[in-house]
Amino acid sequence: MDFGFVILVEILYAVASLALISAGLAVVFGMMKVINLAHGEFMMLGGYAAITSANMGVNIFIAMLIIAPIVVGLIGLIVERLVIRHLYGRLVDTMLATWGLSLFFIGCATMIFGNTTTGISTPIPGFAVGDYQINGYNFFIIIVSVVLILAMLAVLKTTRLGLIARGTMQNPDMASALGYSPDRIYMATFFVGSALSGFAGAILAPLVGLVPTSGGAFIAKAFITVIAGGPALISGLLSSSALFGFVGQVFSFVASPVIGDVAMLIAAVILLRLLPQGVTGRFFKGKL
Amino acid sequence: MPKSWQKESVIVIAIALILVYALPFAINTFTLSILLIYGMLGLSLGLIWGFGGILCFGQTAFFGLGAYAYAISAINIGESTLPLIFSILVPAAFAALMGAMMFYGRLADVYLGVITLVVTLILFKFINSTASPIYVIGEARLGGYNGIPGFQTLNIPGRPDDYIWGDAFYYFCFAALVIVYLLVSWLLRSSFGRIAIGIRENDERMSLMGYDTRARKTVLFAIGAAIAGLAGGLFANWAEIVTPGLFSLGQSAEIIIWCIVGGLGTRLGPIIGAASLAYLKFLLGQQSMIDNTLIMGLILVLFVLFLPKGIVPAISDLWAASFGRRRKRLRKSRRGTRVISNG
Numbered sequence: 001m002d003f004g005f006v007i008l009v010e011i012l013y014a015v016a017s018l019a020l021i022s023a024g025l026a027v028v029f030g031m032m033k034v035i036n037l038a039h040g041e042f043m044m045l046g047g048y049a050a051i052t053s054a055n056m057g058v059n060i061f062i063a064m065l066i067i068a069p070i071v072v073g074l075i076g077l078i079v080e081r082l083v084i085r086h087l088y089g090r091l092v093d094t095m096l097a098t099w100g101l102s103l104f105f106i107g108c109a110t111m112i113f114g115n116t117t118t119g120i121s122t123p124i125p126g127f128a129v130g131d132y133q134i135n136g137y138n139f140f141i142i143i144v145s146v147v148l149i150l151a152m153l154a155v156l157k158t159t160r161l162g163l164i165a166r167g168t169m170q171n172p173d174m175a176s177a178l179g180y181s182p183d184r185i186y187m188a189t190f191f192v193g194s195a196l197s198g199f200a201g202a203i204l205a206p207l208v209g210l211v212p213t214s215g216g217a218f219i220a221k222a223f224i225t226v227i228a229g230g231p232a233l234i235s236g237l238l239s240s241s242a243l244f245g246f247v248g249q250v251f252s253f254v255a256s257p258v259i260g261d262v263a264m265l266i267a268a269v270i271l272l273r274l275l276p277q278g279v280t281g282r283f284f285k286g287k288l
Numbered sequence: 289m290p291k292s293w294q295k296e297s298v299i300v301i302a303i304a305l306i307l308v309y310a311l312p313f314a315i316n317t318f319t320l321s322i323l324l325i326y327g328m329l330g331l332s333l334g335l336i337w338g339f340g341g342i343l344c345f346g347q348t349a350f351f352g353l354g355a356y357a358y359a360i361s362a363i364n365i366g367e368s369t370l371p372l373i374f375s376i377l378v379p380a381a382f383a384a385l386m387g388a389m390m391f392y393g394r395l396a397d398v399y400l401g402v403i404t405l406v407v408t409l410i411l412f413k414f415i416n417s418t419a420s421p422i423y424v425i426g427e428a429r430l431g432g433y434n435g436i437p438g439f440q441t442l443n444i445p446g447r448p449d450d451y452i453w454g455d456a457f458y459y460f461c462f463a464a465l466v467i468v469y470l471l472v473s474w475l476l477r478s479s480f481g482r483i484a485i486g487i488r489e490n491d492e493r494m495s496l497m498g499y500d501t502r503a504r505k506t507v508l509f510a511i512g513a514a515i516a517g518l519a520g521g522l523f524a525n526w527a528e529i530v531t532p533g534l535f536s537l538g539q540s541a542e543i544i545i546w547c548i549v550g551g552l553g554t555r556l557g558p559i560i561g562a563a564s565l566a567y568l569k570f571l572l573g574q575q576s577m578i579d580n581t582l583i584m585g586l587i588l589v590l591f592v593l594f595l596p597k598g599i600v601p602a603i604s605d606l607w608a609a610s611f612g613r614r615r616k617r618l619r620k621s622r623r624g625t626r627v628i629s630n631g
Binding site: 035083086087091092093095096097099100101102103104105106107108110111216219220223224227256258261262265266268269272273276 | 343389390393394395397398399401402403405406407409410413414416417537538541544545548578579580581582583584585586587588589592593596
């Protein structure tokens with residue numbers, strides 16, 4: 001019974017962290033059809049922003065939930081204005097340019113923070129379930145992810161901004177004919193997407209030791225989750241992170257974490273072979 | 289056509305003969321060998337991406353597979369001729385399987401990128417986790433993170449004690465690169481190459497004309513992998529150790545940067561891009577002021593933004609604009625005759 005509960009929590013945690021990791025990328029890809037390969041580095045920068053400000057004496061939760069998203073969002077804004085804006089509609093070129101950016105940020109972080117591992121301890125203590133010890137921070141991540149997804153849904157479904165964003169996503173020409181500048185909407189979307197990446201990086205920072213190259217660990221997972229999710233933003237994100245999180249975690253339990261990762265990647269290859277347009281290319285069509 | 293092909297190969301061999309003796313005056317042969325190997329790796333991606341339109345994010349997987357195939361079989365066999373052939377065949381077979389899976393599933397652009405990237409990552413994770421002694425192929429331990437050191441390096445066929453190393457290895461690499469370059473040129477002039485370019489331009493149209501684009505892409509992909517595998521086998525000989533780092537994302541990124549900087553759709557571009565950027569990295573590695581990765585990233589971003597065609601096409605455009613008036617007229621008249629003969 002206790003063991004079953006532990007497994008359930010671990011699987012939920014895997015799904016939640018996958019959704020958290022991929023949210024920023026999904027917003028940018030779903031809305032703008034831009035694949036931001038610097039996503040992992042945005043997360044890494046978010047982690048550094050949170051740790052640095054926490055070390056300077058700011059409350060850790062303020063650092064993670066407010067400072068990191070704003071800092072990374074602003075970096076994203078600069079990147080969008082300087083680079084991405086010139087490459088809209090050129091999918092491969094944006095991938096290459098953002099890959100270059102990711103290398104650039106790794107270089108910057110190495111020069112500023114050095115090639116050493118930094119970290120902070122998790123701010124929430126663990127607790128025992130029967131004979132097992134559960135990391136309390138895992139619950140925090142599950143809750144944060146649920147709140148985040150609900151918030152995204154609420155913004156997109158109920159607010160006027162969400163309506164405009166969805167309209168631009170479907171047909172930028174029409175949105176522009178109705179008087180909304182796609183340029184500014186894309187700019188805002190990229191800001192939100194990068195802020196989400198920074199947010200995710202900051203939330204996960206206490207769990208992993210941070211090095212300048214730790215973005216690489218996230219980008220592949222986020223990338224496959226978003227691509228396998230397909231065109232629908234939120235249902236794609238949810239369905240593919242549920243699937244991959246489940247597969248990865250089950251195989252980690254049965255064999256080892258490495259096998260879990262490999263199983264997840266193999267699942268992605270098989271899924272894309274069967275459903276080349278992603279999960280929501282076939283199911284939940286036309287949903288959000 | 290065959291005449292100009294002969295003419296071109298004579299020119300290529302003549303230039304190669306000059307370079308093979310001239311280059312060692314500028315750079316030592318040990319560094320030159322790795323530049324040549326990287327040039328071959330760049331050419332392999334340049335072939336499938338620039339001429340086949342297949343953007344492979346995991347070209348380094350074939351490079352690494354070639355290196356591992358060489359190392360493992362060299363330990364087991366103790367002679368280098370067969371292992372070098374294995375280093376070509378194993379990646380080619382792997383790519384043929386992978387390509388068949390992707391192209392017969394009609395996967396294109398981003399999805400292709402994802403799958404190649406993911407397969408590379410799987411290999412990276414797998415090889416990294418093989419430190420325990422149960423992972424053994426014949427007598428060769430895979431060694432996990434530590435890689436495989438101490439295998440038989442290149443020797444004269446049939447004589448395992450006569451090693452090819454130092455200057456001789458440099459000449460060997462140079463000859464291999466020239467041969468591969470000529471083979472690629474020949475392939476691109478053959479009808480297979482022309483159809484591959486047609487598929488790059490418009491897949492649907494070519495398949496409507498009756499060509500099996502899936503099979504052709506798979507074959508081209510496997511050829512690219514074979515070249516990358518040969519480069520990997522040579523790399524194993526150069527480094528005398530193979531490590532999982534060969535499968536890393538950073539290595540993948542670098543190959544793509546070489547092709548972008550050198551110029552897609554050319555044969556020379558990726559080779560020049562690879563050699564010059566690898567040399568730049570080597571020079572940058574000798575100072576510690578600015579981080580290496582930062583410069584590479586900056587180069588990639590700047591090239592995508594300002595010179596997406598790459599150096600070689602830009603230079604040849606410049607050349608054509610300033611000196612090529614006569615040539616242009618010639619080309620125009622040629623095109624005219626072709627129209628007439630078609631009509």
